[in-house]
Amino acid sequence: MASTYSTDLKLELMATGENAGTWGTKTNTNLNLVQQAIAGVEAIDVASADVTLAMTDASISNARNMVLKFTGTLSANRQVLLPDSIEKFYIVQDATTHGAYTLTFKTVSGTGFTLDEGKIHAAFSDGTNITEVALNTLGGELTAGSVTATQLATDAVTTIKIQNAAVTVDKLANNSVGTVQIVDNAVTAAKLQRKFTISTSSPTGGSDGDLWFKYS
Numbered sequence: 001m002a003s004t005y006s007t008d009l010k011l012e013l014m015a016t017g018e019n020a021g022t023w024g025t026k027t028n029t030n031l032n033l034v035q036q037a038i039a040g041v042e043a044i045d046v047a048s049a050d051v052t053l054a055m056t057d058a059s060i061s062n063a064r065n066m067v068l069k070f071t072g073t074l075s076a077n078r079q080v081l082l083p084d085s086i087e088k089f090y091i092v093q094d095a096t097t098h099g100a101y102t103l104t105f106k107t108v109s110g111t112g113f114t115l116d117e118g119k120i121h122a123a124f125s126d127g128t129n130i131t132e133v134a135l136n137t138l139g140g141e142l143t144a145g146s147v148t149a150t151q152l153a154t155d156a157v158t159t160i161k162i163q164n165a166a167v168t169v170d171k172l173a174n175n176s177v178g179t180v181q182i183v184d185n186a187v188t189a190a191k192l193q194r195k196f197t198i199s200t201s202s203p204t205g206g207s208d209g210d211l212w213f214k215y216s
Contacts, residue, residue: 002015002018003015003018003019005057005058007085007086007087008086008087008088009033009034009037009055009064009088010033010055010056010057010058010059010061010064011030011033011034011058012026012029012030012057012058014026026058029058030058032060033058033059033060033064036060036061036064036065036066037064037065037066037088038066039066040064040065040066040067041065041066041067041069042062042065042067042068042069043069043070043071043095044062044068044069044070044071044080045070045071045072046070046071046072046074046078046080046096046103047071047072047073047074047075047078047096048072048075049078050078050079050080050081051078051079051080051081052081052083052108053068053080053081053082053083054083055083055086063082063083063086063088064088066089066090066091067090067091067092067093068080068090068091068092068093069092069093069095070092070093070094070095070096070103070115071095071096072096072097073096073097073099074096074097074098074099074101074102074103075101076101077101077102077103077104078096078101078102078103078104079103079104079105079106080103080104080105080106081106081107081108082105082106082107082108082112082125082130083107083108084107084108084109084110084127084128085127086107086125086127087124087125087126087127088124088125089122089123089124090105090122090123090124090125090130091120091121091122092105092115092120092121092122092123093119093120093121094115094116094117094118094119094120094121095118096117097117098117102114103115103117105121105123105130106129106130107125107128107129107130109128110128110129110130111129111130112129112130113130113131113132121133121134
């Protein structure tokens, strides 16, 4: 009975009595393939054409890497295609320059998602489609200040304040502030997109001397 190969990582599954004298070599190959699947990183240029990733039996292959970094300046909408039937987790870095074009990560016959230029994405393939592990799909809720994901989505937040008596601009830069709140009874998505400045003059009901965010 000849060797077979695993469905997802294409490791060689040796049959009893086969490959006499070469089990050591083949086992080492399998270990290298597992290492690539857990820790492998590969940069792939996607500028000039769509790229179909490969998962080859018992051989180092680009689709087996844990981390995929896509590079190049797109000259058209591009797709990176994962072979069907592979179940695997990926971390994907979009290091391309999009311009007016898009970059999509998907299975050959199924669906996927559009990457964001300059961002790092987590995703998994279930053998049919690729699903992004996105912030708006995660379970749980934001609990600091009793702000929930639903409240954030509906602009129901009521205050932004840095609660630290000794907050400085340096502390803001090194993430050593305590709690952030929003101080405005009519916060809207449009206002949140405006530029924020730091002020020591408090709004009504606040204390001068603290640092406050003020939008402009």
